[in-house]
Amino acid sequence: MKPYHAPAWLPGGHAQTIWPKLIRQAPIKLRRERWDTPDGDFIDVDWVDGPPRSSLLVLFHGLEGSSASHYALSTAHACRKAGWRLALPHFRGCSGELNRRPRAYHSGDAEEIDWILHHLHTAHGGRPLHAAGVSLGGNALLKWAGERGAAAGELVTGVAALCAPLDLAACGHHLARGFNRVYTQYFLKTLKAVSAARLRQFPGLFDEARMLAAINLHQFDDAVTAPVHGFAGADDYWQRASAKPWLKSIAIPAVAVNPKNDPFLPATYLPSAADVSPQVRLEQPAGGGHVGFVSGTFPGNLDWLPQRLLHFFLYETS
Template sequence: MPLIKSTYSAPPIFRNAHFSTIYASSLRKVAFSSSQRDRIKLEDGDFLDLDRNFSSERASEKLVILLHGLAGNSRRPYMKAMARIFAEAGWDTAAMNFRGCSEEMNRLYRSYNAGATEDLEAVIKHILAEKRYTEITLVGFSLGGNLMLKYLGENSDIPSEIKSAVAVSTPCDLGASLEELSQTRNIIYSKRFVRKLKKELFRRHLAFPEKITKEEIAGCKSLRDIDELYTSRAHGYKNAADYYQKCSSLQFLPNIQIPTLLINAANDSFLSETCYPVEVAKNSENFYLEIPPYGGHVGFIQNNKTYYHEERALEFIQSFSE
């Protein structure tokens, strides 16, 4: 039942998926900054950093946790813009930096991946220990959206404070989406991701020369190569295929127990057909799906400072707010 007809109307030039994707990721400027950084100590001895902002209503009891995408961090425009619209509505914000994604490299050989829900659990536990918030919501982008959806679907007893969630431009079928990202039409994006990730792997080589060599890293020509060499092995999976199968959130969507919205543009060139789970939404009481005709990858641009997915996320979450 929860299939939502989209009202997004893209400015003519941004009906082109590549224009909207590139502009939103590379040219957009967002004025917003966090006021506090929390370093969360993880059970395995590692850490991650959480960038927080407290609304002008200092005693706010509502918090949104934001999860970034592949090779992202809390300072990406899409993260700052989503934090801004919630802050303006009186919500506190907490933007995750996955392991190794803040200025300081994490301590362990492992870092983050699309299914590392234990790190999201650690953040939620840290926040709940403050006994400040009665209402928490989650917003995830791309890889972070997959991680968030997996968390919601694999847990039958998530904390009662978590009331709703929104995922944006999310590859809920990791393997199939990687095939799409590897197509010629996406070469500008895949090369950029590979370049960034290899740079991080070379840093990891310096810290763990016995685990990965410069020659192995240099030999990676694609995202799948990186997942075969590093992501899967460093995080306990047999290979890339095993990682994609076990971490894809698609299989967990029917189990989601709180109102959750997925916004995936029909022209998002990163996503496979399986990332539009229409039948799951039709048969779910809690999983909502909206497929705007335009928007590319996190590029739902409008003729004002806010983007459509930001307004929709706030609207959806507010509609279930107590």
């Protein structure tokens, strides 16, 4: 498959990040399942159905994403056309309903990834499935693959990550500067609303005043994400949850696609061949933005990302 090249009519990482949200896609009907978790909570999984023994792709969404995210919709259309089944799990609190337990989700949530993949593996008749993740979901998936090593191959044929924030400290601090603060405020709006609702369920879970006063992701993660999920603070969370240190331990086919103009992660922090195992393929195109990958003539389409996923799992994991 040809490497990604951004169209000349859509220059720059910010435009390539924002424009995909404005591209209209046909609606697609998804079937929802609710799974009870081992700790008494639940997650919702949206499905594109297909023949029982057809390939199954699982796609983990990004921060505050869902099955309605533009990349999820384009992947759903591509899977339906290809005759694949698609599972779109929602991290806790991202499916439109508050979860039952105090925990939510975070960038290094390999434990949740593992539980979901085991559940899907069983539902898929014990056959390996294809696993992909976007942004936060890609970071958590790569970290899971690195932690599990060769054992990951018992569940999946390989892993693909698109625009994973592999170095969370670099990403978090970069999003606090310049125009990037627009993205930060976009995330904080929903993160704070959901966190406030969770605090009403579980009084004293974290410091509400610090949460409301947060103006960047470091302050929010220090006030909410870290204490809720057992980290000493934002710095501890960002260090321990980053996937980059785990890339050398991945023992199954993997691809990490990170545009060099991604506004979320400066190119200077992207991994090199020396940072990864021989099983990991690094693709770092000049353009693409953050989960943009617009292609074609104006107004563009969102075909490249799902086609990259299908091509990887069809031809690059055997």
